Amino acid sequence: MSAATPLWDPVQYLRHAGHRTRPFTDLLARVPELPGDPPRIADLGCGAGNVTALLTDRWPAARVTGYDNSSEMLAKARVDHEGGRLDFAHADVRTWTPGEPYDLIVSNATLQWVPGHVERFGDWVGGLAPGGTFAFQVPGNFDAPSHTLLRELAASPRWRGRLAGVLRHDDAVLRPEAYLERLTALGCTTDAWETTYVHLLEGEDPVLDWVKGTGLRPVLTALADDPEARDAFVDAYRSALRAAYPAGPHGTPFPFRRVFAVAVKEA
Template sequence: MYSDTGHAGTPTSTAPSAPTWDPQQYLRHTGHRTRPFLDLLTRIPELPRQRARIADLGCGPGNVTALLADRWPEARITGFDLSPEMLQTADRNHAGPTPGGGSLDFRPGDLASWLPEEAYDLIVSNAALQWVPSHPGSFGAWINGLRPGGTFAFQIPGNFKAPSHALLAELCDAPRWRARLAGHGARYVHHLEPAEYLARFTALGCTTDVWESTYHQLLQGPDPVLEWVKGTALRPVLTALGDDREAVDAFLTEYRDRLRVAYPSGPRGTVFPFRRIFAVARKEA
């Protein structure tokens, strides 16, 4: 799949060792992962049509795609993702007609090459574009694929310098793991800073709203940060180690010990700060 957190994410089909995804692991922190998408929804303006056509890029297990139907109950909504595991879960749990007369369906789609095959009122992406190095180069085509007055909106993690990711990259490049994992801790992480996104969309003639938020999440349970990244940032590493259970256990133990120091457990849980970058770009009516 293409995503981190509220959705989870898969690299492009041409990337080496494309990660396999575990929808159930990803959904373990579904409340925290969904909150940024709900905040994004509040800033999306009125769409050109009541019976809107909507694309969700990097839909993951479909749980946030279903929230689009709550906001636009008459819309025809399609979620696109590269992960068969995620699409299977999304299709099983969410596909079909919606109570407002709209519909939800899910299709395979690689965000590195996806182009609108029809005019959309809204193209949205939740915690997915960070897996696609080329995503800023697609903005022009995606905006062109909107109806006049349509919107492109996304949110992505902006925490790749945080200890959770820095420690992962450091461990992958350690002598014990370098031959098998060098680069896997950061290979699929790509994003611009908010001002750069703002410049891109204003250059395309869009009315643009860009902002960032840091969510100080209180996670529960033993080693909750490790459990969080098992659903997202660790997927390339776990895929590379494959069925070597001894290596998987050894790597997770080393990483867990480092995370415990960086994110100490408190009396009410473990604080996990998470920065997010948001953008809403509305095409001229």
């Protein structure tokens, strides 16, 4: 079992859709005018399609394809959003290469699942039309308690035999300046930055509920055939998260750093 092949639960993921969508809308706000008329757009790692649909709001005439390797996510995306000039297709971001010129290749919270993703940038920028844009955002919180506690628990004597190599490490994404350097070297005019959002989460154990949709998926997948072990792991992780993210009078503050890049190919 690898960290790149978790089983996804669209319903769980979408429980925090509002907070998860905000970085994408902030990313799109920095994407300039696209050269194509109408534009051709690819969304890499489209998931349940809820943010892919926002691309058609921004560019109503565009032909948009969302790509993902999760059949569960694609099924949800097709039911909820497919139609008109928006469609969805199966593809693995680790190997996907543009088969036609794109005016925008965008990726929302996906590349952290792709080891060595910067090595794919050349193919993707090469697949842009002149003046086209490659834009992405990734979580930059791998040194936050939500992740360090998860890795520490998975590496503890009880679990390391079953969970070794399952989780991503703190080098899953680069710093903004490293992305800036890589994309500028490919001939792009690049804007890279980071933002820390402080989400106010509600409900019981809301941070656990959040990570059940994302970072915890590899563990849940690895232990799926042993419900007793899975529940024991989740209970231990829940206790650690409660201590790290105490509830306040208005909810549970959850700081979440994100890293962004918008790279425009020379026209």
